[in-house]
Amino acid sequence: MKLRGLSLFVALSLAAGQAAAVEFTQAELARATALQKKLVTLDSHLDTPANFERADFDILAAHPDNKLSQVDYPRMVAGALDGGFWAVYTGQTDRSAKAHLEDRDDGLQRLSVIHQLLAAHPDKFEEATTPADAARIKGEGKRIVYISMENASPLVADPSLLSFYYKQGLRLMSTAHFLNNEFADSATDPKGPEWHGLSPAGKQLVQDAQKLGIVIDQSHASDEVFDQLIAMSPVPILLSHSGARAVHDHPRNIDDARLKVLAKHGGVIQMNSYSGYLIDNGASAERKTAEGALMGKYGDWEHMKVADGAQLTADLKALDAKYPVKHATLDDFLEHLEHTLKLIGPEHVGIGMDWDGGGGVEGMEDVSDLPKITAWLLRKGYTEKQIAGIWGGNVLRVMQQAQDWAAKQPK
Amino acid sequence: MKLRGLSLFVALSLAAGQAAAVEFTQAELARATALQKKLVTLDSHLDTPANFERADFDILAAHPDNKLSQVDYPRMVAGALDGGFWAVYTGQTDRSAKAHLEDRDDGLQRLSVIHQLLAAHPDKFEEATTPADAARIKGEGKRIVYISMENASPLVADPSLLSFYYKQGLRLMSTAHFLNNEFADSATDPKGPEWHGLSPAGKQLVQDAQKLGIVIDQSHASDEVFDQLIAMSPVPILLSHSGARAVHDHPRNIDDARLKVLAKHGGVIQMNSYSGYLIDNGASAERKTAEGALMGKYGDWEHMKVADGAQLTADLKALDAKYPVKHATLDDFLEHLEHTLKLIGPEHVGIGMDWDGGGGVEGMEDVSDLPKITAWLLRKGYTEKQIAGIWGGNVLRVMQQAQDWAAKQPK
Incomplete structure (x- = not known):
């Protein structure tokens, strides 16, 4: 998910300082942090590479x-x-031919800056391409960098570029984003379904990716895409950052029936913290207009400086004072998490919070607060083994299945 | 030029320790070094990025x-x-479709590792894309990294990728290498000319590149390509690493008539130090066989470790003792340089020695010896201004003309 257009305004309404209801003692947080340090902890959707292109990001x-x-x-x-x-x-x-070439170039550029980050900090970050890499890299005291693609539009101009992305480490890929594209229908395109699921090119892309061992990520695609992926995929699929529709009825969330199908098929949902999908914030027309004016002041999101981000945070707080909205809280996030855990079990749930792409809630504004999730899981009685699955074991299991299956296919 | 196939064996025959005839006093070298430190000194063909992919290269x-x-x-x-x-x-x-996709992937990979080098050492290296960048970067105490492409085969599968390369800094590009490709005839394809110059796709590629302000590099392409480039190019062209055919008759060198045409058209030749093009080394059949066996021991050049390079140097010295060959020396290089300077003047000559791609001669085995060139130029009476042109001013002038012309074209 990215902070763009109307969705931007929804997402940006999260900056105020109301306290979240759920609270943890220092002892609980210390225990949670200690546990996380023992486990491999992965978030399956980090939009942080967008910041790698901002000259003032360190x-x-x-x-x-x-x-x-x-x-x-x-x-x-x-x-x-x-x-x-x-x-x-x-x-x-x-979706013009020109736009698809620009998408292609933008994708290759984003891929390159991830590798530049790795090259710049070889003592702190390391690329991972197999499930086993994660524990090894953690053991070496470094942070783990799997590479994923959100929105396959960079492959529309030439789907054969998938081979290059794979060589460069791509191991997880979604089909569409906010809008339909040449591969698949989006869950949120105002025009509604175009392909009623995957297009023929989309089915081919999915098959090609799975033959390479790339996990398919259903987040952002329509329910029909989900149904077709389940039907066609010889390996489990992932929802890298999604929520429960039973908790908040939004097309970006997944309904209980499909959650059960996902789990039965071996797949995993990674819980999102994008406010606009967790709750309805009830923004007034005036609020939306004022937010639009504020964002207009900053210009194109992709080209903002990191330094602008601090001022934007302050401006949004001022906006909240003038036009209050409901802010999603950690409680809201945990409600989605709890519902899903109860429905399909901790072997099929993980964490994918859309950090740097619109994620974050009151009470958990950035990744420094993540031990609150573990504290909550411990409080709810989940075992360390289950928590290890939620924090990474489950998504790595799906990856292992994808890579094992691919290894057995004729080349 | 790259050390591959038969050419590899020729190039590798340069490791022995005979003294070069030309010698310089410490005072001459000190003066030369001091002068170079004042100028912008550029080599127009560094194959060093091949080493960026060797895990043990630092x-x-x-x-x-x-x-x-x-x-x-x-x-x-x-x-x-x-x-x-x-x-x-x-x-x-x-030249199969599969090979062209691999070429595409290999080119993008090589481009990426150049950017990784820049990201890894931002205090020591900086990317340059305009002529003015060179002096600025030198002024900041860093080394200058312009990006070029040798052999346009990575663009055969999809020539529109040129836009991505341009965005990523490409400012100099040649068409073919040892062999003919879909864009142009090589000077050295054993099969002879295929297109009699540029193919239609090659002409289009050249035009597209020139519209972007990318300088066209004629080195490795056939004489017919040269003639067509001169005829079609609204801006001067470059020979990034070539020699004088009047000194050694080899198709990779350029004849006097064409050198005069090049200069009249505003272009520049950068003098190569690839031994096999400077002289005929007179290797016996036995020597060639022994070299082949030696190289077979090391396997694929591209995948050798840097650590193998030291042993290879020693092995080649042993080979020289057993099967002597003539080694190109600094004198040989200077003979090509002097001939060309006298023929077309110092405004049309520069330095492009094919370092890490087969360049280097006895008496100048690596870039640490470059002040010998300046010492020689000073001894021959060239002015500091002329030497500044040879060391970078000339190639940057050609680049400026290419970029100025491109800026005036309709987008």
Whole structure:
């Protein structure tokens, strides 16, 4: 998910300072942090690579209270987050041939800056391509960088570029984003379904990816895409950052029936913390207009400086004072998590909070607060083994199945 | 030029220790080094990025007497070389559709590792994309990294990728390498001309590149390509690493008539130090066989470790003792340089020695010896201004003309 267009305004309404209801003692948080340090902790959807293209972003510096940055090395350490899937995200535009070439270039550029990050900090970050890499890299005291793609539009111009992405480490890929594209229908395109699921090119792309051992990520695609992926996939699929529709009825969330199908098929849902999908914030028309004016002041999100993010945070707080809205809280996030855990069990649930892409709630504004999730899981009685699955074991199991299956296919 | 196939064996015959005839006093070398430190000194064909893909290569370490490495930061400092054009080189294979996709992937990979080098050492290296960048970067105490492409085969599968390369800094590009490809005839394809110059796709590629302000590099392409480039190009062209055919009759060198045409058209030739093009080494059949056996021991050049390079150097010295060959010397290089300077003047000559791609002669085995060239130029009476042109001013003038022309074209 990216902070763009109307969705941007929804997402940006989360900066105020109301206290979340759920609270943890220092002892609970200390125990949770200690446990996370023992486990491999992965978030399956980090949009942080968008920041790698901002000239003033320094991943070794902490960026508290900055609307543009929720993940950096100091806060990963503070929140005991080992790493995750770092996304090659590109926006969707007009689907012209020219736009598809720009998407292609933007995707390759985003892929390159991830490798530049790895090259710049070889003592702190390391690329992972197999499930076994995660524990090894953690053991070496480094953070784990799996590479994913959110929105396959960079492959529309030439799907054969998938081979290059694979060679460069791509191991998780979704089909569409906010809008339909040449591969698949989005869950949120105002025009409704175009392909009623995957297009023929989309089915081919999924098959090609699975033959390479790339896990398919259903997040952002329509329910029909989900149904077709389940029907066609010889391996489990992932929802890298999604919520429960039974808790909040939004097309970006998944209904209980499909959650059960997902689990039965061996798949995993990673719980999202994107406010606009957790709750209805009840923003008034005036609020939306004022937010639009505020964002207009900052211009294109992708080209903002990190330094702008701190001011934007302050401006949004001022906006909240003038036009109050309901802010999703950690309780709201935990409600989605709890519902899903109870429905399909801890072997099929994980964490994918859309950090640096619109995620974060009151009470958990950045990754430094992640031990609250573990504290909550412990309080609810989940075992360390179950928590290990939620924090990474489950998504790595899906990856292992995808890679094992691919290894057996004729080349 | 890359050390491949038969050409490899010719190139590798340069490791022995005979003294070059030309010698310079310490005072001459000190004066030359001091002068280079004042100028912008660029080599227009550095194959060093091939080493970026070797896991044990460290550009901050010196690699003396290593057949795989002639350029690294310490030796650039020692030789007062500010930088140059760092090549995205890919080999040529069977021209199948599959091979072209691999070429595409290899080119993108090589481009990525150049950016990784820049990301890893931002205090020592900086990317340059305009002529003005060179002096600025030198002024900041860093080495200069222009990006070039040797052999356009990575663009055969999809020539529109040129836009991505341009965005990523590509400012100099050649068409073919040892063999003909879909864009142009090589000077050295055993099959002879296929297109009699540029193919239609090649002409289109050249035009597209020139519209972007990318300088076209004629080195490795056939004479017919040269003639067509001169006829069609609204801006001067470059020979990034070539020699004088009047000195040694080899198709990779350029004849006097064409040198005059090149200069009249505003172009520049950068003098190569690839032994096999400087002289005929007179290798016996036995020598060639023994070299083939030796190289077979090391396997694929691209996948050798830097550590293998030191042993290879030693092995080649042993081979020289058993099967002597004539080794090109600094005198031979200077003979090509002098002939060309006298023929077309110092405004049309520069330095492009194919370091890490087969360049280097006895008396100048790596970039640490470059002040010998300046000492020789001073001894011959060239002015500091002329030497500044030879060391970078000329190639930057050609680049400026290309970029100025491109800026005036309709977008």
